[in-house]
Amino acid sequence: MKKCLTIPVSMLMMLIFAVILYVPASKAAAALADGTYSIGYTVLQGDNDSASMANDYWEKPATFTVKNGEMTMQMKVNHSSWVTSFKVDNGGGFADTQVVNSDSSEDTRVVQFKVKDVSNPLMAKIHVTVKTVDYDHDYTIRFAFDAKSMKALSTAESKADKAANVTPKTKSEGSAPATAPATAPAVNAEQKKAVAVNPQTGDTTPVTVLVALLLISSFILIRKFVKL
Secondary structure, three states: OHHHHHHHHHHHHHHHHHHHHHHHHHHHHHOOOOEEEEEEEEEEEOOOOOEOHHHHHEEEEEEEEEEOOEEEEEEEEEOOOOEEEEEEEOOOOEEEOEEEEEEOOOOEEEEEEEEOOOOOOEEEEEEEEEHHHOEEEEEEEEEEEEEEEEEEEEEHHHHHHHHHOOOOOOHHHHOOOOOOOOOOOOOOHHHHOOEOOOOOHHHHHHHHHHHHHHHHHHHHHHHHHHHO
């Protein structure tokens, strides 16, 4: 009887912990509103959590946009001429990042790529070539994002709010000559504050119900096997 009881109870407990740990994280990611965000990160070595020497080659923070639940990350690489190849894990292998801007005088470039979430380290492969010292090597690195540092730079909601607060011009106002104001308009202090990114309250309800059902099911099974 002990063996029959131990197996189902262990499986149920593993399932409960998986739901508690995984589902809220996915809900939090899905709760991000469409917009642009900044996030800090560290470049780690491929096989451990120590900072990679390549960490100094990437500018912080990164920025990413969310549109219809899809995230696109942008990063700035310094010593761009040294980092001759930069590929990221796309779930089925490693794909080249797309260059969106480069500055040869500053030896920098901005690249972008798709990401599924920022809660787990992102694997990447780079090739570093320094011709002046005959250095030529491939490396596997990981990008560990700091979710606590994430800030909303702009969101679809904030843009809609600004549009709603614009007072339409009357005909008399439109006929006035366009002149620059003597002083810059005051910026509302509230507009300077970064928007806190929090999961929507409604998203947690299905998780709570699911966990409650699992707990009830486990209790019933335990009672059933104890009676046996």
